[in-house]
Amino acid sequence: MHGDMSDSNAAIDTSTPSIARVYDYLLGGKHYYDVDRVASEAMIDAVPETTLLAAANRSFIRRATRFLVGEARIEQILDVGSGLPSAGNVHEVAQEINPNIRVVYVDKDPIVLANGRALLTANDNTIVIEGDLRDPNAILDHPEVKQLLDFSKPIGVILGGILMHIEDEEDPNAIVTTIRDRIVSGSYIVHSGCANPGEQRAAELNEVFFQFGMGSKCFRPYEEQAAYLDQLEVIEPGLVPANQWRPSYDFPDPTNTAHGMVIGGIGRKP
Ligand SMILES: C[S@@+](CC[C@H](N)C(=O)[O-])C[C@H]1O[C@@H](n2cnc3c(N)ncnc32)[C@H](O)[C@@H]1O
Incomplete structure (x- = not known):
């Protein structure tokens, strides 16, 4: 282990790469x-800008959070596939704008839970639970989720870099539809992740994800991903390369052409 984490958690599998740890x-x-370093370096060998793409996705999530809490006045956030604590966590970005914001983090990786719980001990309005997006109803019906979030009021649902890890046969569109149907009008869905803008190197990087057991359909074409925001009012500027979504001061290397391989967008339930 390379960090100073206190995760002597037996559930953590150190023999295969984990998406959360690679990210x-x-x-x-x-x-x-x-194992995570080896997988990551293989990705960087395939596409040297891989670290930039990860940073671009993270930057988009920060901007999307500011939009949800600041402009859209959302008071509760469900962040599924939240990942490990990292600079500018969703609850921290959100609390800078609304100190009373309620945030539920959900991830299927036990390492996220171990670290999230340690980070959040002193925070009554933010929790982390174990959950799998492939069973969205189990997340929405989770007792701790229902205790903190009020589903009769608008919710911001963040699906950052997660639908790319759901296989076709696991039906990502049906998962999003289930969530969309269970949130009230005025709620938002944030989507981001890798995409194939029609470039060979996107296919090559996708192949590395696959070889290391992190998904075979990570880089879906733009049109397929637009379906995730179906029946929602898509917020300007749409589902676009993350560097083009309301760029801000913290965006890394904004003119790099690799940015077409990470897209982000937000939809509002009418
Ligand atoms: C690339 S990271 C993205 C982290 C963060 N949302 C962001 O965009 O910066 C993807 C995260 O999704 C989690 N994940 C992948 N598949 C999942 C699933 N089926 N259910 C819940 N979490 C999942 C992984 O464990 C990982 O933490």
């Missing part, structure tokens, strides 16, 4: 094992 490595974090 943390790419973001310059310390919560990774050797």
Whole structure:
């Protein structure tokens, strides 16, 4: 282990790469094992801008959070596939704008729970629970989720870099539809993740994800991902490369052409 984490959690599998730990490595974090470093370096060998793509996704999530809490006045957030604590966590970005914001983090990786719980001990309005997006009703019906979030009021649902890890046969569109149907009018869905803008290197990077057991359909074409925001009012500027979504001061290397491989967008339930 390369960090100073206290996760002597037996559930943590250190023999195969974990998406959460690989993402943390790419973001310059310390919560990774050797298997994660090897997978990450294979990704960087395929596409040297891989670290930039991870940073671009993270930057988009920060901007999306500011939009939800600041402009859209959302008071509660459900962040599914939240990942390991990293600079500018959703609850921290959100609390800067609304100190009373309620945030539920959900992830299926036990390492996220171990670290999230440690981070959130002193925070009554933010919790982390174990959950799998492939069973969205189990997340929405989770007792701790229902205790903190009021589903009769608008909710901001963040699906950052997660639908890319759901296989076709697991039906990502049906998962999003289930969530969309259970949130009230005025709620938002945030989507981001890798995409194939029609470039060979996106297919090559997708192949590395697949080889390391992190998903075979990570880089879906733009049109397929637009379906995730179906029946929602898509917020300007739409589902676009993350560097084009309301760019801000903290965006890394904004003119790099690799940015077409990470997209983000937000939809509002009418
Ligand atoms: C690439 S990270 C994205 C982290 C963060 N949302 C962001 O965009 O910066 C993807 C996260 O989704 C989690 N994940 C993948 N599949 C999942 C599933 N079926 N249910 C819940 N979490 C999942 C992984 O464990 C990982 O933490």
